[in-house]
Amino acid sequence: MTMRWKAAALLLMVWSMIAMPVFAGWNPHEEERAKQTVRLFQKTDPSLSRFFEDAYGYTVFPDVYKGGILLLGGARGKGMVYEQGNVIGRSSITQINVGPQLGGQSFAEIIFFRTKADLDKFKQGSYELNAQLTAIVVSSGVATNTDYSDGVAVFAMPKSGLMAEASVGGQKFSFQPY
Template identity: 60%
Template sequence: MMKRLHLMRALLIALAAVTMFFGTARAGWDPANEAKSERTINQFRKADPSLERFFSRAYGYAVFSDIYKGGIIFLGGGHGQGVVFEQGQPIGQSSVTMLNIGPQLGGQSFSEIIFFKDRDALVNFTNENYELSAQIAVVVVKAGMATNTDYSNGVAVFAMPNAGLMGELTVGGQKFTFEPYR
């Protein structure tokens, strides 16, 4: 029992260190982030052309080009940076931090786009303390998948794997922050 407690403490410390490393603050506008976001948008459009209905009709969207996620035993987490767009124009940057609990092993990188159906959904996201819980479905992008997908509570979330391998059966959530460009 004591060994297990020490192992859990070590894992929590390691996860905190990883989160601090990936969660470093970035100040102001960076054109490289926008260029990376545009490449990610093009990759999503190429992987599933039916996503165009979301890009053309959504009031806004958040693009996370690289979210890094990892887990071992019963604890895992992840972090990534992104750009938020309102009516096709970048308005700020966002970060996502994830925490998962349950059996898991491995690491991976993926891209994610969150579409906001209307102004209220985008304002809700940009007002800080926004979270996606296990109840929100994340659709893995494959050709034609967006055809059968709709908004849930004003948001639609799509993900596309980049690299890595991870096996998991977890429950968790994603917490987002937003910093407007000045």
Template identity: 60%
Template sequence: MRTLLIALAAVMMMFGTARAGWDPADEANAERTIGKFRKEDPSLERFFSRAYGYAVFSDIYKGGFMVIGGGHGKGIVYEHGVPIGRSTVTLVNVGPQLGGQAFSEIIFFKDQAALANFTKGNFELSAQAGVVLVQAGMATNTDYSDGVAVFAMPNAGIMGEATIGGQKFSFKPGR
């Protein structure tokens, strides 16, 4: 167990590299990710056009071995389509798992209250949160739950898992 915890700590350090300031490449990656989501499922347009705001995570890297896993990613937060800050996401999973993968995720905020809750800096999505895998037409039958709607799209990798976990987000305002 001790070896697993040390290995997980090492993986999290690799994913959690520190960077200061605004990186224009992050914003460009977020815009490309938005384009991919719109192309894959045009019905997402109703979320983009009506949401008060959204957080775009271009690449979330996730890995697991045996009974513990985790992941990390960074993103850009938008209010009315304008970038207002940066965010990070950290994942922790417990249960049988093996492999690694990268995926993109967009979280839509229905109203100002939902976005304000996220930008407080300690927002969490539990294992029960409904994350919809993007496929053409999937957004048509999806709605907000507690003011948020979450969509994910696999980028690369393969991972077998039967886990329980959650996602924790941070927020840093400004450009």
């Protein structure tokens, strides 16, 4: 494959992760997907119930799609934002990674906010998680020994795909209230 084709393939991959449908309003299907994801996380690790009970709010991303080739990759997904158990809006996640990587995968992610101030910071619409704060991969009992870091706890569950990487990046989020 020539360098021109590799560049075109990379551009197409990155564009497909960035181009997401425009939201036209509340969609009950999106909310149901978020509820299914919450149930899956709780079933996989019942000790996560303490986060659902104690957190002021949380954001659920049922499907985040991630891909990378050569030295550039990224991820994109959309989800629902909850405040004290009630849906208050939607969010999108965008991630850019730099470093050796190859492959693609999908995963689900939940971000818990300990206090109202932590959630309010997220709701400002330009929230970022840096590369030092990594998501805890959910398995049975993992939440027992996990706590908040700077008012946030992040859990992820791989769904499908295979990806090899040694990259650095961060996640950026948007918020749209209902």
